[in-house]
Amino acid sequence: MKENRIYNFNPGPAALPLPVLEEIQESFLNFAGSGMSITEVSHRSKGFDDVINDAVARTKRLLNLGDSHHVLFLQGGASTQFCMIPMNLLPEGQSADYVNTGTWSTKAIKEIQIQGKNVNVVASSEDKNFSYIPENIAFNSDAAYVHITSNNTIKGTQWAEFPDTGDVPIMADMSSDIMSRPFDASRFGMIYAGAQKNIGPSGVCMVIIRDDMLARVPENIPTMLKYTTHVNKNSMFNTPPCFAIYTVQLVLKWLEETVGGLDKMAEINDKKADLIYGFLDASDFYRATAAEGSRSKMNVTFRLPDEDLEKQFIQAAMENGLGGLKGHRSVGGCRASVYNAVGLDAVEALVDFMKTFEKKNG
Amino acid sequence: MKENRIYNFNPGPAALPLPVLEEIQESFLNFAGSGMSITEVSHRSKGFDDVINDAVARTKRLLNLGDSHHVLFLQGGASTQFCMIPMNLLPEGQSADYVNTGTWSTKAIKEIQIQGKNVNVVASSEDKNFSYIPENIAFNSDAAYVHITSNNTIKGTQWAEFPDTGDVPIMADMSSDIMSRPFDASRFGMIYAGAQKNIGPSGVCMVIIRDDMLARVPENIPTMLKYTTHVNKNSMFNTPPCFAIYTVQLVLKWLEETVGGLDKMAEINDKKADLIYGFLDASDFYRATAAEGSRSKMNVTFRLPDEDLEKQFIQAAMENGLGGLKGHRSVGGCRASVYNAVGLDAVEALVDFMKTFEKKNG
Numbered sequence: 240m241k242e243n244r245i246y247n248f249n250p251g252p253a254a255l256p257l258p259v260l261e262e263i264q265e266s267f268l269n270f271a272g273s274g275m276s277i278t279e280v281s282h283r284s285k286g287f288d289d290v291i292n293d294a295v296a297r298t299k300r301l302l303n304l305g306d307s308h309h310v311l312f313l314q315g316g317a318s319t320q321f322c323m324i325p326m327n328l329l330p331e332g333q334s335a336d337y338v339n340t341g342t343w344s345t346k347a348i349k350e351i352q353i354q355g356k357n358v359n360v361v362a363s364s365e366d367k368n369f370s371y372i373p374e375n376i377a378f379n380s381d382a383a384y385v386h387i388t389s390n391n392t393i394k395g396t397q398w399a400e401f402p403d404t405g406d407v408p409i410m411a412d413m414s415s416d417i418m419s420r421p422f423d424a425s426r427f428g429m430i431y432a433g434a435q436k437n438i439g440p441s442g443v444c445m446v447i448i449r450d451d452m453l454a455r456v457p458e459n460i461p462t463m464l465k466y467t468t469h470v471n472k473n474s475m476f477n478t479p480p481c482f483a484i485y486t487v488q489l490v491l492k493w494l495e496e497t498v499g500g501l502d503k504m505a506e507i508n509d510k511k512a513d514l515i516y517g518f519l520d521a522s523d524f525y526r527a528t529a530a531e532g533s534r535s536k537m538n539v540t541f542r543l544p545d546e547d548l549e550k551q552f553i554q555a556a557m558e559n560g561l562g563g564l565k566g567h568r569s570v571g572g573c574r575a576s577v578y579n580a581v582g583l584d585a586v587e588a589l590v591d592f593m594k595t596f597e598k599k600n601g
Numbered sequence: 602m603k604e605n606r607i608y609n610f611n612p613g614p615a616a617l618p619l620p621v622l623e624e625i626q627e628s629f630l631n632f633a634g635s636g637m638s639i640t641e642v643s644h645r646s647k648g649f650d651d652v653i654n655d656a657v658a659r660t661k662r663l664l665n666l667g668d669s670h671h672v673l674f675l676q677g678g679a680s681t682q683f684c685m686i687p688m689n690l691l692p693e694g695q696s697a698d699y700v701n702t703g704t705w706s707t708k709a710i711k712e713i714q715i716q717g718k719n720v721n722v723v724a725s726s727e728d729k730n731f732s733y734i735p736e737n738i739a740f741n742s743d744a745a746y747v748h749i750t751s752n753n754t755i756k757g758t759q760w761a762e763f764p765d766t767g768d769v770p771i772m773a774d775m776s777s778d779i780m781s782r783p784f785d786a787s788r789f790g791m792i793y794a795g796a797q798k799n800i801g802p803s804g805v806c807m808v809i810i811r812d813d814m815l816a817r818v819p820e821n822i823p824t825m826l827k828y829t830t831h832v833n834k835n836s837m838f839n840t841p842p843c844f845a846i847y848t849v850q851l852v853l854k855w856l857e858e859t860v861g862g863l864d865k866m867a868e869i870n871d872k873k874a875d876l877i878y879g880f881l882d883a884s885d886f887y888r889a890t891a892a893e894g895s896r897s898k899m900n901v902t903f904r905l906p907d908e909d910l911e912k913q914f915i916q917a918a919m920e921n922g923l924g925g926l927k928g929h930r931s932v933g934g935c936r937a938s939v940y941n942a943v944g945l946d947a948v949e950a951l952v953d954f955m956k957t958f959e960k961k962n963g
Contacts, residue, residue, distance in 0.1 A: 244630060247636075249637075251643075252640065252641055252642060264629040267625065267629065268622055269605055274607030274924065275606065275609050276617065278848065279611065279617055281611050281614060283930075315681075316840055318838070321825075350823055353822070354823070440640035440844050441640075441644065441842055441843050442841075442843070442844060443842075459717075461683075461712055462683075462684070462708075462712065462715065463677055463683075464684070477678045477795075478613065478795060480676075480842060481802065482802050483845075486640065562635075563643065
């Protein structure tokens with residue numbers, strides 16, 4: 240690895256493509272010939288306009304979206320979207336269907352309840368510690384929307400296919416797998432993603448909202464919490480998080496121009512997942528925790544024979560330049576987050592290390 | 602100027618201290634020996650804990666604050682605080698006093714009205730196009746709080762002294778002059794500042810809230826909009842804007858260790874203001890627009906004899922490496938923003954250029 244950099248399996252904030260980091264570093268004192276750092280230029284300048292417009296255009300191209308969808312860059316993370324969605328898009332007197340697949344879904348559900356609005360939890364995998372994605376869900380045909388979490392960072396599960404919700408718009412928190420594979424984005428009423436896993440640094444949340452959703456936004460909610468405010472001002476009603484948006488733009492450029500788009504990205508992600516899950520399944524020492532068919536290609540959760548070995552494993556991995564392998568504090572165990580920017584070489588290095596560790600300790 | 606950098610008089614995002622930018626650049630691929638970029642490290646790591654805790658400690662030292670004040674780093678800019686303040690700190694049935702000194706105060710007032718809460722605009726300088734700071738204001742002794750904007754970026758005015766509000770807590774939007782001078786911060790119920798003018802890049806808002814304010818926070822508001830959520834989690838209820846907080850930490854370090862604290866900073870800012878206002882007052886060509894006694898030491902607004910000359914002036918300045926001198930689009934004219942990171946050398950260069958331009962065009 241270059242300049243003493245490590246293989247970074249952090250769950251988020253997470254690895255970024257090295258060419259993106261190098262470009263930021265290179266131009267950090269003089270962005271686009273402005274004589275200023277990207278952190279010092281006006282968000283009302285042509286230079287920054289080019290950045291945000293390019294980020295929007297690339298997002299639409301990568302996801303095959305047209306003028307019917309708006310791409311926003313907001314602050315407050317996906318957690319703020321948990322409250323903005325019902326505040327903006329769940330009309331009084333109606334109810335929304337939520338699928339509960341783990342910690343983040345649970346938090347999203349809580350924010351509707353705080354607002355005193357009606358939520359139906361139409362399916363949950365809580366009965367088996369959120370280790371699977373529910374199937375054959377009976378959605379309410381009169382729901383204002385259906386909400387899902389496409390990938391569950393903590394439990395290591397992911398929707399392989401998105402559910403058919405008929406005429407009911409579907410909203411998805413895609414924080415941890417957006418841009419990791421192609422999918423039909425046009426049928427989503429809204430997609431949102433904290434950038435710090437697959438598309439950028441922390442501090443910005445991508446929101447993709449379909450035009451017909453905007454008619455639902457009530458007049459009398461706080462200005463900064465209204466989707467229409469940000470749609471009408473191209474995410475610049477107030478000063479946006481310029482550096483984070485700039486980094487997202489460069490990641491999207493890398494994804495389009497270096498990787499070659501979402502089909503290519505998915506091929507690589509499939510190879511990475513095949514390698515590590517194949518290894519885990521063949522091992523009697525390591526054990527994958529998510530149910531087959533529900534396994535995340537982004538967050539691979541696994542256990543060792545006991546917690547002492549897990550501690551040793553995480554420590555020894557770190558000493559060998561493999562960081563971020565500790566499971567979330569709420570579930571323990573181990574987790575390798577293998578987002579887009581984590582290359583096949585990193586997964587190969589991880590599997591090699593796992594083999595060596597097993598030989599010594601198995 | 603180094604590496605083709607310009608003198609940056611942008612109103613925000615604005616100039617940052619060059620040593621801060623250089624430190625970020627230098628360590629951008631390997632933060633604190635982690636083998637990762639600051640944009641890639643976990644917010645739950647010791648490395649980032651050190652960053653945020655240091656930023657909090659430096660803020661408290663610079664402002665002479667003790668345990669009775671909490672320092673938070675939130676997203677959404679000061680604009681989100683406009684709605685969070687009444688939502689959290691204005692109990693139902695009570696009213697708040699607001700002083701209207703320009704665009705930002707006006708926006709803050711609007712956000713109370715959207716929530717259907719009671720606001721008394723106890724003073725306004727709208728009668729003279731917000732060119733002065735009102736004096737001898739009669740505050741309501743039963744107000745839940747008084748709200749002011751300490752410096753008005755667009756109109757170029759600044760409170761020279763903060764008003765005595767007796768037992769009523771005072772809340773201040775200090776986005777454009779925080780850390781520019783010493784003041785008694787302990788008597789404020791809350792201080793908030795979008796970082797992108799005096800203390801960092803865009804994407805983070807510093808909030809300093811006094812302990813007794815927290816008892817007012819209602820239970821049933823969205824989690825991300827509750828001050829108690831962020832106080833209880835040291836600004837890390839969800840993933841914070843790590844890069845922006847890191848930059849703020851470095852700016853505060855520069856302010857303490859290189860500049861020598863707020864007394865020293867104020868001395869430098871006074872010299873800068875004396876130089877440019879002295880020049881403007883002596884000139885028949887240029888004219889300062891803010892009333893004497895209300896003039897901002899951060900944003901110096903001025904006019905030339907006519908708008909054509911102003912256009913030429915801004916253009917010629919840019920060609921001479923002096924950027925960001927255009928007045929806000931809502932008021933026109935010229936504006937030199939001379940925040941902490943804009944050195945005396947920059948103001949000297951500006952005045953020299955202004956003299957030359959006057960000779961050619963006066």
